[in-house]
Amino acid sequence: MAKIYRVAIIGFGHMHINEVGLAYHNNPTTKIVAIADTKPEIPELRAAPYTREWNLKHAQEIYPEAKVYDDYCALLENEELDLAVITSEVRYHREIVLACAIKGVDVCIEKPMAYNLEDALAMVREVKERGTLLMVNWPVAWSAVSRKMQSLAAGGAIGRVFQMRLRLGHSGPLGMGAKHAGVTETAAPMTGYERAHTWWHRRSMGGGAMLDYCCYGCLLAQWYIGQDAQAVMGMRANLNSEWGDAEDSAALIVRFPSAMATLEGTWATFHPGVPGGPVLYGSEGTMLTTKEGVTIYSVDGTERTETFAPLPAGRESIAAEYAHHKTTGEPICNLVERDYNLRVMATLDAGLRSSDSGKLEAVDSVHWRIG
Numbered sequence: 239m240a241k242i243y244r245v246a247i248i249g250f251g252h253m254h255i256n257e258v259g260l261a262y263h264n265n266p267t268t269k270i271v272a273i274a275d276t277k278p279e280i281p282e283l284r285a286a287p288y289t290r291e292w293n294l295k296h297a298q299e300i301y302p303e304a305k306v307y308d309d310y311c312a313l314l315e316n317e318e319l320d321l322a323v324i325t326s327e328v329r330y331h332r333e334i335v336l337a338c339a340i341k342g343v344d345v346c347i348e349k350p351m352a353y354n355l356e357d358a359l360a361m362v363r364e365v366k367e368r369g370t371l372l373m374v375n376w377p378v379a380w381s382a383v384s385r386k387m388q389s390l391a392a393g394g395a396i397g398r399v400f401q402m403r404l405r406l407g408h409s410g411p412l413g414m415g416a417k418h419a420g421v422t423e424t425a426a427p428m429t430g431y432e433r434a435h436t437w438w439h440r441r442s443m444g445g446g447a448m449l450d451y452c453c454y455g456c457l458l459a460q461w462y463i464g465q466d467a468q469a470v471m472g473m474r475a476n477l478n479s480e481w482g483d484a485e486d487s488a489a490l491i492v493r494f495p496s497a498m499a500t501l502e503g504t505w506a507t508f509h510p511g512v513p514g515g516p517v518l519y520g521s522e523g524t525m526l527t528t529k530e531g532v533t534i535y536s537v538d539g540t541e542r543t544e545t546f547a548p549l550p551a552g553r554e555s556i557a558a559e560y561a562h563h564k565t566t567g568e569p570i571c572n573l574v575e576r577d578y579n580l581r582v583m584a585t586l587d588a589g590l591r592s593s594d595s596g597k598l599e600a601v602d603s604v605h606w607r608i609g
Contacts, residue, residue: 243561244319246272246343247297248310248334249326251437253288253411254348256296256420258323258375258556263301265557267565272317273297274307276326276334279443283435286426288412290436296421311337319343321371321560327437328444332357335372339364344371346556350453351579353444355587362580371563372576375556376457377419379573384458386546387518387525387532391462395534395544396520399463400497404455404516407504410479410486411438411450415508430481439482446484448474448590451503456585458516459492459499461573466581467601469493472589478506490589 245262247255247270262268275294285291298306307313314322314337321344324334331352338345345365351374352358365372378384391399409416412433416425437443438450452472460467470492474485486505492498515527523536531545553559556574563570572578584601592599 240267241565243268243321243564244271244317245269245321245323246274246313246317246319247304247323247325248274248276248313249324249330250275250293250297251278251290251327252325252348253293253418254375254377254420255293255323255325256288256418257377258325258346258348258420259297259300260420261555261557262323265555265561267561268321268557270301270304271319272305272307272313274310274313276310276330278327278437279440280435283432284428286412286428286432287421287423288416288418288425310334314338314341314343320564321346324348328449329353329437329442331444332361335361336364339368339370342368342370344373344560346373346375346560346574349374349376349457350449350586351583353449354590355583358580358583358587362576365576371570373556373560373570373574374576374579376454376573378454378458379571380549380555382546382549383527383531384515385549386544387516387527388461390525390532390534390544391518391520392464395523396518396525396536397522398496399518399520401519402459402462402497402499402516403519404458404499405502405504405511406451406454407502407507407509407511409508410505412436413505430479433479434481439479439484441484445482446474446488447486447503447505448472448488448490448593449586450505452488452490452501452589453582453586455490455499455501455503455516456492456589457573457579457582459494459501460578460582460585462516462518463494463497463499465494465497467492467494467585467588469598469600470585470588470592471598472592474593488593490592492585492589
């Protein structure tokens with residue numbers, strides 16, 4: 239009989255739990271046995287769709303067999319676990335990972351990896367010392383068309399990739415009309431004052447468009463270009479959410495050894511206004527994703543669209559990937575792997591530092607070498 243991996247969920251501030259929780263709940267070799275929320279910095283004012291109280295209640299309805307704890311430390315003390323899924327405020331990632339590592343529990347952190355590179359380094363050092371697994375889950379990791387684009391780029395479909403552009407945007411995690419995977423509900427209208435009482439709009443908790451959205455760009459640029467970033471120029475501003483102190487608009491310009499990337503994220507728009515995915519520019523053409531597949535515009539004037547196949551059975555979600563890795567010992571998908579994500583976090587951290595200093599900040603510095 240196949241081993242059933244015992245899973246706990248810690249933190250319901252991130253609405254991605256509605257999708258991630260289902261992945262573990264529906265997977266035949268993982269079972270959610272316990273759940274606990276974190277304590278918010280300040281209380282939220284409403285239990286509207288995608289707020290922490292709503293996410294927790296929804297989880298209890300979907301997997302009622304899971305034991306509910308008021309304190310995640312008590313959960314870790316009383317439960318025999320294989321894995322903890324962390325979907326809390328970004329600021330709490332470090333302390334939760336350290337608590338799990340002490341108990342010998344693997345962790346799956348919802349993106350971004352950490353509040354800053356210092357926290358990410360502390361997390362990596364602790365899991366290395368304890369011999370536990372650290373994964374960072376990205377929704378895009380389970381996108382078949384994204385993997386097709388990477389395969390084509392690596393295979394030279396547009397020659398040498400020297401530039402990437404990406405702009406991601408919506409009206410905010412709890413903004414008007416926002417809809418997140420895993421449930422059918424859309425966000426209810428909330429006042430600015432109500433949203434200001436959620437962690438998303440509090441910089442101290444890791445809220446803001448740069449950590450939330452530019453992190454995707456840092457991951458995808460590293461993946462598609464196939465190089466580690468060297469330096470970043472970043473800028474962030476609160477342009478249309480004056481009731482919160484976290485930025486609703488952010489941009490990074492990232493320098494690679496032989497390429498560059500322009501990465502934007504916004505919570506202040508109802509449509510990104512550009513193709514809903516990255517655009518790659520190469521020495522022999524341009525490439526972008528569409529609903530049909532990956533479209534390539536070649537320098538000879540031709541155009542073609544490459545279709546994509548589904549992800550491999552048994553490795554099509556973060557839950558399946560975890561069980562596959564633990565059962566077979568095969569390497570885990572690089573997009574969720576610990577050290578790959580540390581390099582992504584180093585790029586994002588350089589952008590955060592640059593947005594504060596107003597200067598170009600180095601990525602590969604003495605501050606992030608872990609030995």
